[in-house]
Amino acid sequence: MEHKAIGQSAHYVVPLRFSSQQWHGVRAAPARAVRAREVRLRDMTGREERAVSSTNTPDALHLIDALFADEELAADRPSQSAQHVAKSSSPRKRASTRQTIADEKSRFSAADLSASDRDRLMAAIYQRTFGDRIESTLTCAQCGNPFDLDFSLTALTRSMDAEPSVAYQVLEDGSIETSDGLRFRIPTGNDELAVAGLPPEEATSMLYERCGYPATAMETNHFEAVLDEIAPLIDLDLTASCPECGEAHTIEFDIQSFLLGAILGTQRQLLTSIHRLASAYRWSLDEILSLARNERMRFVELIEEDLPGDSGYGRSVSV
Numbered sequence: 001m002e003h004k005a006i007g008q009s010a011h012y013v014v015p016l017r018f019s020s021q022q023w024h025g026v027r028a029a030p031a032r033a034v035r036a037r038e039v040r041l042r043d044m045t046g047r048e049e050r051a052v053s054s055t056n057t058p059d060a061l062h063l064i065d066a067l068f069a070d071e072e073l074a075a076d077r078p079s080q081s082a083q084h085v086a087k088s089s090s091p092r093k094r095a096s097t098r099q100t101i102a103d104e105k106s107r108f109s110a111a112d113l114s115a116s117d118r119d120r121l122m123a124a125i126y127q128r129t130f131g132d133r134i135e136s137t138l139t140c141a142q143c144g145n146p147f148d149l150d151f152s153l154t155a156l157t158r159s160m161d162a163e164p165s166v167a168y169q170v171l172e173d174g175s176i177e178t179s180d181g182l183r184f185r186i187p188t189g190n191d192e193l194a195v196a197g198l199p200p201e202e203a204t205s206m207l208y209e210r211c212g213y214p215a216t217a218m219e220t221n222h223f224e225a226v227l228d229e230i231a232p233l234i235d236l237d238l239t240a241s242c243p244e245c246g247e248a249h250t251i252e253f254d255i256q257s258f259l260l261g262a263i264l265g266t267q268r269q270l271l272t273s274i275h276r277l278a279s280a281y282r283w284s285l286d287e288i289l290s291l292a293r294n295e296r297m298r299f300v301e302l303i304e305e306d307l308p309g310d311s312g313y314g315r316s317v318s319v
């Protein structure tokens with residue numbers, strides 16, 4: 001795993017394909033609001049790692065919301081916020097500017113993003129936090145021998161950027177119109193949450209209805225097929241062959257389970273690193289949890305290097 005150097009920028013930018021007017025609207029013209037945008041995220045800290053409790057969608061949404069670098073949003077608009085504040089001495093104007101910035105902040109919600117954009121963000125969070133390699137050891141169902149699975153997340157996400165075979169245009173209100181005349185809205189996290197827990201058929205028809213898709217017009221899997229083309233997910237079957245016996249295996253991979261699973265898998269090591277840092281530097285829990293993950297790991301490494309002999313979990317530990 002590649003460790004990030006201390007002192008690097010704590011923010012990174014992830015381009016999106018579909019963004020929602022709900023949080024870009026108001027100031028942006030409708031045509032601009034639906035163009036591909038980008039989201040600025042900050043590095044993950046122990047606080048977000050501790051908040052993850054499952055691999056479910058609400059946890060994924062919560063994580064993205066927590067990492068959204070909202071202070072950057074205000075800093076990005078000097079003409080409308082910071083400069084305005086500097087020039088204006090009126091307390092009321094300052095207050096209203098603060099209110100506007102607060103409105104902008106509250107406008108971002110990961111639940112408003114399409115699942116496709118949410119997956120892009122989660123892939124970027126994984127890469128930034130754990131590196132680009134997806135590595136795992138599987139046991140061959142045929143011969144029982146362990147074998148390694150190793151692939152690049154970059155290569156995987158690149159396949160999402162292939163030109164869709166479905167011709168479509170994005171309309172002013174952000175909805176999609178395909179060349180065969182279908183008009184609908186790309187489902188968001190809010191749509192998923194609204195139908196969660198319903199029986200599958202009911203959930204599907206309610207999702208269609210929410211997105212304005214004519215459910216009766218087409219066979220049921222058509223919508224999914226169109227969405228796969230226009231707004232693909234990082235949810236796919238990977239194939240790998242056992243090097244011992246050649247047996248082909250299919251491995252289901254979805255980025256949400258993988259990212260949240262990786263965080264859940266290192267929560268015990270987070271406790272260990274909190275213990276190390278608190279013992280060595282006397283930092284408070286709050287201070288330690290505020291450190292970016294890679295920075296925290298680097299400090300733990302430095303502490304380990306000072307320890308006499310082999311501590312048993314030195315440089316290669318994933319904390």
Ligand SMILES: [Zn+2]
Nearest residue numbers: 140143242245
């Ligand atoms: Zn085998």
